[in-house]
Amino acid sequence: MRRNNAPARRIAWRDSAVGGAGPANRKGAVMARWLVTMGIVASLGWTTFAAAADAVPDKKGIAFFEKRIRPVLVESCYECHSTKEGSKLKGGLALDSREGLLQGGKTGPAIVPGSPEDSLLIEAIRHDGLEMPPEKKLPASVIADFVAWVKMGAPDPREGGKVPAAKKEIDIEAGRQFWAFQPPKAVEPPSVKDKQWSKTNVDKFVLAILEKNKLKPVADADRRTWIRRVTLDLVGLIPTPAEVDAFVNDKSPQAAETVVDRLLASPQFGERWGRHWLDVARFAESNGNTDNVSYPHAWRYRDYVISAFNSDKxxxxxxxxxxxxxxxxxxxxxxxxxxxxxxxxxxxxxxxxxxxxxxxxxxxxxxxxxxxxxxxxxxxxxxxxxxxxxxxxxxxxxxxxxxxxxxxxxxxxxxxxxxxxxxxxxxxxxxLNGEPNMAEVRQKHTTALAKLLENRQKVTAELKRLGAVSKDKPADKNKQKPKKAAKNQPPVKPEDMPAVEVKVPKNASPEETDKIKQLGEDLRHCMDEIKELQSNAPPAGELAMGVxxxxxxxxxxxxxxxxxxxxxxxxxxxxxxxxxxxxxxxxxxxxxxxxxxxxxxxxxxxxLTARVAANRVWQHLFGRGLVASVDNFGELGERASHPELLDQLALQFVRDGWSIKKLVRSLVLTRTYGLASTHVAKSYEADPDNIHLWRHSPHRMDSDQIRDAILAVSGQLDLDSMSGSIVSKSPEEVVQQGRLNPATFSDASIRHRSIYLPIVRNAMPEALELFDAPDPSLVIGVRDVTTVPSQSLFLMNSQFLVQQSRHFSERLLAVGDLGDSARVAMAFRIALNREPSAKESAESTEFVKRSESAIEAAEKNKEQIRVRAWAAFCQALLASAEFRYVE
Known part of the structure; x- marks a missing residue:
């Protein structure tokens, strides 16, 4: 069994539908061929075959099993279907192991992984013929969990042979000998044969492992590739042409440091690295499950995280x-x-x-x-x-x-x-108290209001005892204790306070009549005081989730x-x-x-703590953690590929005051980080997962980066932080019923960065969900990377892509006195941070001309013909694999 969290092997590049488009020739033949062949549909169809992971890591499934499935099996099934000593299996069915589920009992296998409709266990818990448990049907939400679990292949760690046998008795002292429970050890950087290659001590640790495995690092990345990579990694955005040119033309030895320091100081750093932490923190703005009620104040935690990373807390x-x-x-x-x-x-x-x-x-x-x-x-x-x-x-x-x-x-x-x-x-x-002294002001107001409400209740109760009737009936309207009522009720406007009318019963004695009249006056006076107090109430404090x-x-x-x-x-x-x-x-x-x-x-x-934090940072910069199972440092997790390096990073992290920015800076300025992503057949054969870091692993942008990059290229991205959240402003029933319409979250009406989009469980924004946004109900240290047809359909047909392609087209056409070749070059510089080859330039301009000819049949406005033709070219560019991949 693959250890928990181990990433699936990635295929770096596949031959595309237009021929061998590996890294070596991708910048020429690939870009040109999709433009010249059959237009945008063919070009977008090519992207379906972009490089990505073939298999989904099993961590998510195992976590789902442990959280949603195992507890139900233990509570509801083991009594009759466990192989524990002394128990008798009913129907010959054992549900306390994966093997037992697959083997099944007298009626056949209990589950068919991937096919809930063919699984007897699902039939049984639905009480559809078979009935398990027999006494009471499981809740619908639990049944839905089992269906989802079987659909994902029924991941289940309860199997023998490939995993360590469970210990009969836990020996804590022996357990502490495991590497992760030992304190990090300081060691000197290793000696290496190539004395010239390393720029930092990190490089020496990497090179020592490469030399030990008889591998050689590839050449350094060119400057355009490096600045695109580091900008995407640090702030999650594509660099502008001006930023690229400034770095390429800066010949000073500190050119890279200048770029890195600028990016670390950018407010976009906190948005990018805050998003990494929100994946771990399972941030969401609704509860999920059946009711899916909203968390209208969750966004404050989001903003706290962004601020923490920007301030380098x-x-x-x-x-x-x-x-x-x-x-x-x-x-x-x-x-x-x-x-x-x-x-x-x-x-x-x-x-x-x-x-x-x-x-x-x-x-x-x-x-x-x-x-x-x-x-x-x-x-x-x-x-x-x-x-x-x-x-x-x-x-x-x-x-x-x-x-x-x-x-x-x-x-x-x-x-x-x-x-x-x-x-x-x-x-x-x-x-939250907000301004200084507001807490004291609100407390005084609350105390005064509580006394008035308590007095009103007493007077009203006495009136009711005497048979008088209050038209207001305040005691019926608010049965909470006065202090609680005062704290929870919103400010009362004087015009909203109902009139008070007290009626004396016909059979009341003179003494009772006098008392009722006096109580009526007391009640009116109390109501006047409440009106006065509430009309001058201090503003309500802001609210926040917490503990x-x-x-x-x-x-x-x-x-x-x-x-x-x-x-x-x-x-x-x-x-x-x-x-x-x-x-x-x-x-x-x-x-x-x-x-x-x-x-x-x-x-x-x-x-563990410093090691785990340093490993998470490494994973975000290099695509794979030094411990690949970033969320599991235990026995079922992966072992460190560079254990001594991980220890040095952890120790330095603590010495540097637990500074994330200092750690990031030290890593992106290493020679290891600056390697090209060149494919070398011999090295790939020896180390296909690039565990030993002989090159920089190419990888697809995550969902947030893809959406933000598209908006940035089209000129529509709003880089200002977004106050609040759509969820906090949406009617509760809309959130509950999943009617927030996530498709609208990615169109031009919301142009802020993706971290500010509403994260509603069971109703994620389409642009994020299609490109493997994390499940906000789980701790996610590494996002899945999948390639599915719906991604290409989104790039071909979504309103978002069509709109942004048009904006990109208008951005290009707004620059006057440019020929088509110059405009193509401008588009390449904006979207891909490079110049087109001569062949790409020629075939791109030809594509635009053919598009204009095709559009003329249905459109007579020459300006619109031009905009639509260039929009088709822009959409093809935005849908290309090169745009989505970081080298």
Whole structure:
């Protein structure tokens, strides 16, 4: 079995439909041939065969199984269909292993991977003839999960032979001998034979491995290729022709440093690298699942992340703020608000459908444990929820020790802001104070309003006891406790306050009549005071998702086999001991323990954290991590290809104050990063995955880069940051029913960068989803790269591409006094950052002329004929593989 997270082997280039278009001759024959043959359809059809990964890494499927499938099997199926000693298999069917599922029982195989309609297990859980479980049908959402799981091939790690056998007894000390749990070791750079090649110590580590494997690095990339690569990697955008020319013509030794420093200082750096982290943080603006209620304030966390990367916030502080920002001291109101917003990291996950579900709390906790431990430490602690971890030295007791940190935490997400169908409770938000002293002003207002509301309730209750009738009936309208009502109710405008009318019962005694009249006056006076107070109410504070400690933290009981209804002993709150060097942190009994967790993870002594962060940075720059399984440093993960180099990067990262920008800068200025992507048959045969870094691996832009690059080339990209989110302004029922129409998110009406598009679970923007946007319900360190027909159809037919191609055409035609050849050259420089060859230039201009002739039959306006012909050329250029690929 491929280890968890191992990327599928990539085929660097394939022969295209127009002939052998490998890297060597791609810039000539390929570009020319698609233009000259049969126009835009043929040229776009060629892109279907662009280089990409053939297989999807199994990490996503395994994570789906562990999160959605295994717990259901354990709770609902193992009692009758487990091979555990002493149990009798019903129907001869074992569901506690992949082999058992494939073999099936007396009626045949339980599943047919990839085909849910042919799988008996799906038939059974649907109660369509067969019935499993027999007593009660599983919820529709669970059945949908099983169908999705079988469709993806039924990924399941529970198989023998190719994976290590599960340990009968966990030996923590022995487990600490595993490489990832050992502290990074400082070593001197290795000696190499070629003394002239290396520019930095990083290069020496790389070259030593190359020489050991008898491989030679290819030549350096040319300057145009390098600046396109580094600009896309650092800010996610294609460099402008002016930026390319400035670098190409800068002959100073510091030319590359000048470019890198400019990019690191750009606000677009935070948008690009913030997006990387949002993949890990499973950022989304709705809950997903059946109801899919919105998270209208999630965008504040997005903006926090962008700001953190732009300001180069030390990564250890970044960790602490996201796990325990509410428990950290602050110097001022602005910083306090920022710390509260940071804790949205723990609140963003997809929640179960109903809070009254007995598993709700533990499912939320499992998701929080997963994002905290996988995201920061690449450790799959969540796999120990139902049983001791099968492969890493993590006992179930330590999972529930960590769970206690989160069961002692109140998650504030208030899905839909309290709107919706009532299945989700309003769990509140962090209220941000905004301007200095506003918190005190609001508190005074809240206290005063609470007293008035309490008095109104008392007066109204007494009137009702005496048989008087209030036309307002305030006690019926607001049955919340006064303090809670005052905090939650919006400001009341005086004109909105209903008139008050008190009627004296006919049978009232004189004493009762006098009392009713006095109470009526008291009520009117109280209402006047409420009107006055609310008419001068301070503005409401902004709201944010996040977490806070419960007033009474508690340890968590072990859930036997992951079943929250079957509780075992209580476990003291704590962390995972195998990843602890020295003493385990002591948990403050009066707090949740999240602060101790944050300090433990962010400690320089944690053997995983700095390594994992450095590895993530390397992966984003080189296309593959030094540990390929960036989200799994455990036994099932890949081993480091350059272990000593990874340790040096981790140690230097900490010495540099956990600075992401310093780490990025040091890596992009290496000779290794600057290599060309040239294909060398002998080297490729020896190392097809480029594990040893003999060249720079060519790769497709991700979905955000593709959309942003198209908008930039067409001249339509708005580089200003976007305030708020469409989701926060959309009616709740629209989000719930998935009617946000994601296709509209990618057209010219939203011209900001892709990071600002609404990320609604189950309704992703089309331009992002088609090109493998990450599943926002999972921790994703490496995005999938697929090639499917719908991508070519999008490039051929989507309104977005057609509109942007026209804008690109108008941009070219707006420059007067240019001949067609010069205009073609301009288009190449803008889109591909290079000059066309003579052949490409000739055949491109011929293509435009033929397009004009074809369009003249239906269009008489000469100006429009020109625009449409050049738009066809522009669309072909934007749809080409060269545009989408980074060399």
């Amino acid at each position: 030390p990564f250890d502080q970044f960790i602490r703020e996201q796990l325990a920002g509410d428990l950290l001291p602050s110097e001022n109101t602005k910083q306090r608000d920022e710390l509260l917003v940071a804790t949205g990291f723990l609140a963003l996950g997809s929640k179960p459908r109903a809070q009254n579900n007995p598993d709700f709390q533990m499912d939320v906790v499992a998701e929080q444990i997963e994002v905290a431990t996988t995201g920061f430490m690449a450790l799959t602690v969540a796999c120990a929820r139902c049983h001791d971890h099968k492969f890493d030295p993590i006992p179930t007791s330590e999972y529930y020790a960590m769970a206690g940190l989160f069961t002692s935490t109140d998650t504030l997400y208030s899905a839909g802001g309290g709107q919706g169908n009532g299945r989700q409770k309003n769990t509140g938000f962090h209220e 806070r400690d419960l007033k009474k933290p508690n340890d968590c009981q072990i859930c036997i086999r992951g079943d929250s209804k079957n509780r075992g002993v209580s476990v003291p709150r704590g962390v995972v001991s195998v990843a602890t060097i020295g003493e385990l942190p002591k948990i403050d009994p009066n707090q949740s323990g999240r602060l101790e967790l944050a300090n433990w993870i962010a400690s320089p002594n944690n053997p």
